[in-house]
Amino acid sequence: MARYLDVAFGILLGVVGTGAIVAVHAASTVDPVQLSPQYYKVRLDNARVRVLxxxxxxxxxxxxxxxxxxxVFALADxxxxxxxxxxPATTRSVAxxxxxWSDAVTHAGENVGNTEGHYYRVELKNCPK
Known part of the structure; x- marks a missing residue:
């Protein structure tokens, strides 16, 4: 019986742990277009890239x-x-x-300057390694 409980507990931990990992991954891959359409517009979307x-x-x-x-292509300072x-948080200026080049990133952004930010981001998808 003890062996059965150990196995059952192990399976439960595995399921709960996997669910937590999936939940964390889902939370960390939030699409900015869905979340903040006031800032992002999709200009091109195909099997290889998405241009925002x-x-x-x-x-x-x-x-x-x-x-x-x-x-990322900056169109304004x-x-x-x-x-x-x-x-740690970072602050930087672009011209x-x-x-x-931008590695994959999860972040929250704030325009802390005095000018409107404007850029194009070409997101790669399904690229051969």
Whole structure:
């Protein structure tokens, strides 16, 4: 009987643990377009990429959301503060014309500058490794 209880308890922990992992993963991969349509517009979406246009005014704050890896093109000078679930917050400025690689990220953003932020983000999907 004790062996049966050990196995049953182990299965229960595995199921609960897996559910928690799935819940954490789902919470950390929130689509910014669904969450903040006032800031994001989908300009192209196909099997390989999704291109997002982003605009934010000074003081605008986005809730926690995720992006896959891709490229970001700054269309205006802006300063952003980003907070992360498991890392210190960062503040950085971008200049019009900057082009940067972005690893996959989960963050919340705030436009802390005096100008409207405007950029295009090309999110990669289903890329061969």
């Amino acid at each position: 246009e982003f605009r934010s005014k000074p003081g605008d704050k986005e809730p926690m959301h995720s992006h896959p890896e891709g490229v 802006a300063t952003y503060r980003n907070t992360y679930p498991n890392a 019009q014309g900057d082009v940067e």
